[in-house]
Amino acid sequence: MFERLARAVVYNPWKVIAVWVLATIAIIAFAPTLEDVTARDQSNFLPDSYESVQALQLAERAFTQANDSSATIVVKRTDSQSLSEADQAKVGEIAQKVQAAGIERVSGALTGPQAVSPNGQVQLVSVGLEGVGDDPKLLAAVEKIREAARPVVEGTGLKMSVTGDVAMFADNQDAFENAFVIVGTATIVLIILLLALMYRSPVAALLPVFTVGLVTAIAPGLIAWIAKGFDFQVDQSLQILLTIVLYGVGTDYIVFLLFRYRERLRAGDDPKQALVAALTRIGEVIVSAAAAIIIAFSALLLAVFGGFRSFGPGLAIAVALMALAVVTLIPAVVSLLGTKVFWPSKSWQRVPKGTMFQRLGKLTGRRPGLVALASGGLMIVLALGMLGFKTDYDQSSQLPSGTESAEGLADLQSGFPAGALNPTSVFLRSDTGQALDTGAVQGFAGKLTAVAGIGGVMPGPDGSPARLNGDRTVARIDLLLADRPYSSESMDLVGDRLRTIAHDSAPDGTSALVGGTTSIFADVRAANNRDLAVIFPVAGLLIALILGLLLRSVVAPIYLMLAVVLGFFSTLGATVIAFVLVGGQAGVSFSLPIILYLFVVAIGTDYNILMIARLREEAKLGNDPRTAADLAVEHGGPSVGAAGLILAGTFASMLLAGISFLMEMGFAVSIGILISAFVMAMFLVPSITALLGHKAWWPGHGDEPDAPPPPPAPREKEAESVPTG
Numbered sequence: 001m002f003e004r005l006a007r008a009v010v011y012n013p014w015k016v017i018a019v020w021v022l023a024t025i026a027i028i029a030f031a032p033t034l035e036d037v038t039a040r041d042q043s044n045f046l047p048d049s050y051e052s053v054q055a056l057q058l059a060e061r062a063f064t065q066a067n068d069s070s071a072t073i074v075v076k077r078t079d080s081q082s083l084s085e086a087d088q089a090k091v092g093e094i095a096q097k098v099q100a101a102g103i104e105r106v107s108g109a110l111t112g113p114q115a116v117s118p119n120g121q122v123q124l125v126s127v128g129l130e131g132v133g134d135d136p137k138l139l140a141a142v143e144k145i146r147e148a149a150r151p152v153v154e155g156t157g158l159k160m161s162v163t164g165d166v167a168m169f170a171d172n173q174d175a176f177e178n179a180f181v182i183v184g185t186a187t188i189v190l191i192i193l194l195l196a197l198m199y200r201s202p203v204a205a206l207l208p209v210f211t212v213g214l215v216t217a218i219a220p221g222l223i224a225w226i227a228k229g230f231d232f233q234v235d236q237s238l239q240i241l242l243t244i245v246l247y248g249v250g251t252d253y254i255v256f257l258l259f260r261y262r263e264r265l266r267a268g269d270d271p272k273q274a275l276v277a278a279l280t281r282i283g284e285v286i287v288s289a290a291a292a293i294i295i296a297f298s299a300l301l302l303a304v305f306g307g308f309r310s311f312g313p314g315l316a317i318a319v320a321l322m323a324l325a326v327v328t329l330i331p332a333v334v335s336l337l338g339t340k341v342f343w344p345s346k347s348w349q350r351v352p353k354g355t356m357f358q359r360l361g362k363l364t365g366r367r368p369g370l371v372a373l374a375s376g377g378l379m380i381v382l383a384l385g386m387l388g389f390k391t392d393y394d395q396s397s398q399l400p401s402g403t404e405s406a407e408g409l410a411d412l413q414s415g416f417p418a419g420a421l422n423p424t425s426v427f428l429r430s431d432t433g434q435a436l437d438t439g440a441v442q443g444f445a446g447k448l449t450a451v452a453g454i455g456g457v458m459p460g461p462d463g464s465p466a467r468l469n470g471d472r473t474v475a476r477i478d479l480l481l482a483d484r485p486y487s488s489e490s491m492d493l494v495g496d497r498l499r500t501i502a503h504d505s506a507p508d509g510t511s512a513l514v515g516g517t518t519s520i521f522a523d524v525r526a527a528n529n530r531d532l533a534v535i536f537p538v539a540g541l542l543i544a545l546i547l548g549l550l551l552r553s554v555v556a557p558i559y560l561m562l563a564v565v566l567g568f569f570s571t572l573g574a575t576v577i578a579f580v581l582v583g584g585q586a587g588v589s590f591s592l593p594i595i596l597y598l599f600v601v602a603i604g605t606d607y608n609i610l611m612i613a614r615l616r617e618e619a620k621l622g623n624d625p626r627t628a629a630d631l632a633v634e635h636g637g638p639s640v641g642a643a644g645l646i647l648a649g650t651f652a653s654m655l656l657a658g659i660s661f662l663m664e665m666g667f668a669v670s671i672g673i674l675i676s677a678f679v680m681a682m683f684l685v686p687s688i689t690a691l692l693g694h695k696a697w698w699p700g701h702g703d704e705p706d707a708p709p710p711p712p713a714p715r716e717k718e719a720e721s722v723p724t725g
Contacts, residue, residue: 002281002283002287003276005279005327006276006277006279006283006331009279009327009328009331010275010276010279010331010332011272012332013331013332013333013336014332014336016328016329016331016332017329017333020214020325020328023218024214024217024218027218027221027222027225028218028221031221031222031224031225032225033220033221033224034221034223034224034234036224037224037228037232037233038233038234045306046304046306046523046524050527051513051515051523052514052515052516052519052520052523053523054513054515055425055427055513055514055516056515058429058515059425059476059515062427062429062469062476063467063469063474063476069131069138069164069165069166070127070128070164070166071127071141071142071162071164071166071167072124072125072126072127072162072163072167073095073125073127073145073149073160073162074124074162074163074408074411074412075087075090075091075122075124075153075160076121076122076123076158076159076414077121077157078157078158079157080121082119082120083120083121087123087156088116088123090152090153090156091111091115091123092111092112093152094109094125094149094152094153094160095109095111097149097152098125098127098145098148098149101144101148103141103144103145104137104144105129105130105131105135105141106127106128107129107130109126109127109128110128111123111125112461114460114463117415118415118456119415121414121415122415124412124416125149127145129141129166138166139166139169139170141166142166142170146404149162159411161404161408161411162405162408163405163406163407163412167404167408168406170405171403171404171405171406172659179654179659179662180240180657183653183654183656183662183666186650186656187247187650187653188209190646190649191205191208191247191646191650192209194642194645194649195208195251195646198642199342199345200342200347201341201342201343201345202343203337203340203341203342203343204258207254207333207334207341208247208251208254208255211250211326211329211330212246214325214329215246215318215322215325216242216243218321219242219322220239220242222317223238223313223317226313226317227314232310232313234310238310238311238314241311241315242314242318244599244650245315245319245599246318246319248599248603248650249293249319249603249606250326251650252289252603252606252643252646253289253290253322253326253606254330255639255646256282256286256639256643257278257282257286257326257330258334258341259642260278260281261274261334261341263278264277264278265349266348266349266350271338272338275331275335279331281617283327285609285610286323286326288550288609288613289323289605289606289609290319290320290322290323292547292605292606292609293316293603293605293606294316294320295539295542295543296602296605297313297315297316297319297602298312299539299542300312300535301313302534302538303531303534303535304527304530304531305524305527305531307524308528308531308594311598357633357634357635357637358634360633360634360637360682360683361629361630361632361633361637362630364630364683364686364687364690365626365629365630365633365690366626366630368629368687368688368691369687369691371686371687372683372684372691375679375680375683375684375687378679379567379570379675379679379680380566380570382570382571382573382675383569383572383573385572385573385574385575385576385577386569388576388577389576389587390488390580390588391488391525391587391589391590391592392486392586392588392590393487393488393491393521393524394586409421416456417455417456417480418455418481418482418483418484418485419455419479419480419481419482419485419490419518420455421485422516422517423458423478423479423481424479424481424485424494424498424514424515424516424518425477425478425479425515425516426448426477426479426498426513426515427474427475427476427512427513427514427515428441428466428475428476428506428507428510429473429510429511429512429513430510431509431510433473434473434509435472435473436468436473436474437507440510441466441475442464442466443507444477444505444506444512445465445466447501448477448498448501448505449465451493451498451501453481453489453493453497453498454479454480454481454482454498455482456479456480457477457478457480458478458479458480478516481494481518485516485517485521486518486521490518491525492522494518494519495519495525524590532594532597535597536597539597539601540561540565543561543564544561545557547560547561547609550613551616551697551700552700553696553700554698555692555696555698556612556689556697559685559688559692560608563608563684564605564608564676566680567600567601567604567679567680568597568601568672571600571668571671572588572593572668574671575592575667575668576588578667579664579667588664588668589661589664589665592664592665592668596669596672599672599673600668600669600676603647604675604676604680604681606643607640607644607680607682608676608685610636611682611685611686612685614632614635615628615629615632615636615685615686617632618631618635619697620704624693625689625690625691625693625696626690628690629686629687629690632686633682633683633686637682640677640681641677643677644676644677644678645674645677647673647677648670648671648673648674648677651666651669652667654667
């Protein structure tokens with residue numbers, strides 16, 4: 001099949017290019033935009049069965065502004081002394097100024113004696129905002145609030161700052177935009193430089209950038225078209241992930257193809273025959289690798305957390321489109337260019353001797369047990385870092401310090417419990433439709449405030465601990481947690497003990513629901529743990545099935561998937577060592593395991609597939625298992641090393657972002673790709689295959705010749721530090 005495809009593409013390049021041009025014009029001209037199918041309602045990320053969602057829905061019905069945002073003005077003295085009566089009067093003036101400023105999206109500003117901290121050093125002004133999320137009008141409202149409030153405290157010995165989720169987003173928007181510009185620029189420059197160094201050709205260096213740019217331009221429209229046809233939505237961060245994924249897999253696949261094309265040229269094939277032979281061999285690998293990634297991404301549809309589920313279809317479609325481009329468009333372009341794709345280098349004409357990969361291949365073939373022990377042992381040592389594994393849901397702690405919102409949060413916590421900015425709202429609902437008894441509500445609130453870990457209660461405008469809706473059938477008690485709202489301790493408290501006490505203490509004829517940010521994240525954590533426990537095994541079994549069909553073997557897919565699992569834990573362990581045990585962070589980002597699943601488990605499987613396919617190919621040429629391992633590392637190692645180095649480098653550029661969790665993600669993915677390429681695929685898989693010998697291909701006969709083999713490729717030369725030539 002792949003030989004027929006290769007001949008059709010290589011000998012009809014203009015027809016293939018014309019089809020791509022017409023398809024591109026049609027998609028760009030007529031397809032909807034990704035914005036048309038983007039879901040921005042974060043409440044849809046959890047099913048209605050979760051208590052935090054039920055609490056949110058009750059709040060929307062009973063308190064019409066419950067789902068709106070808010071900003072908090074934090075005021076304290078510059079000398080950190082207690083606020084005087086005159087100071088508190090100034091704070092009241094701030095609320096009046098903001099209220100009277102007529103700022104769009106500001107619904108009101110409230111303060112009073114109840115908004116003064118227990119130690120008397122901090123007073124808050126609560127500003128209601130109409131809307132949620134990253135609405136530009138909300139972000140503009142935050143700046144106007146600051147402009148209205150700041151003149152009131154000038155020269156008074158007071159300082160003020162505006163904080164809260166919207167204010168944090170506004171303050172860090174520029175930081176994120178700058179980070180993505182830096183990362184995007186560094187990624188493209190790095191890809192071009194590394195490819196130019198490897199091939200010594202500007203044409204070969206720019207080919208992946210051109211291809212990925214084209215696919216990136218049309219993939220969003222195609223995804224939007226399919227999304228509308230099948231009635232699904234995507235997450236607003238999909239566009240960023242699309243770019244990263246497409247550059248990753250696209251560069252990998254193009255590197256695989258060009259290395260194999262150059263190998264056949266060095267064997268003496270004429271350019272078109274060499275391209276047909278290269279695409280015939282590597283096309284199966286690319287399609288199998290893409291199928292594994294598509295399955296891995298599609299498995300995200302099994303998630304109950306919508307933040308994960310919404311990524312799956314879009315990423316799977318993009319990978320399929322990229323694989324199609326690499327087995328059709330790229331060969332068509334290379335068919336027209338011929339050997340000029342490597343211009344001005346003449347390395348494709350030479351067969352160098354004594355390379356690093358020859359030496360590594362000989363070592364693996366002669367001492368497979370030692371190589372397996374060393375590579376596997378290194379991965380196990382890194383995986384031991386998982387003993388210190390902890391997750392951190394506090395996204396605010398991972399944002400840049402020094403912003404006004406960050407300073408405001410610190411000032412707030414100097415006078416109020418750590419959970420004051422994100423209170424945990426407990427709702428008491430009448431099940432009979434009758435008005436709630438005030439005394440019973442007060443008693444219920446008292447039981448909640450007595451729970452260990454609750455630092456206090458946020459009183460309403462009348463000083464009462466509970467707020468009642470218009471018909472007095474629903475009460476809301478806003479509890480202030482003693483610990484950070486996103487800490488594991490707070491989520492344990494809210495998601496377990498507080499809910500149990502609230503449910504058990506509800507007066508007869510009523511029921512209680514625990515909501516708020518901490519409750520939401522407690523449910524997100526539960527959903528996250530459930531999703532990882534379901535997605536990983538299902539995806540693993542399906543990928544193993546793909547490998548079994550490719551290799552016609554049961555044994556090889558088993559140890560390949562075990563190697564991938566070990567690679568995942570060694571990557572996560574290395575990240576824990578770097579950021580938690582050494583760096584002193586509270587934990588790694590809760591989304592890191594799924595990110596590693598997307599970029600290390602899924603994309604890293606490419607390298608295993610390329611290497612195991614080369615091992616099978618060398619065995620089919622009549623080589624014994626150890627010689628096959630030797631030659632597979634020699635010939636497959638350069639492309640695996642090149643692809644891994646480029647992909648790891650692109651993610652390492654995120655270390656320049658200056659934002660903690662982006663740096664964490666960049667480190668984790670880059671170290672995971674390096675482990676996958678240079679430890680797992682290059683050493684562990686070939687050495688285990690050599691040790692197992694013919695048994696690796698049981699019950700099939702994947703290592704036995706099934707057709708007269710092509711002339712063997714000569715031994716290549718690659719540079720000592722990076723694959724070049």
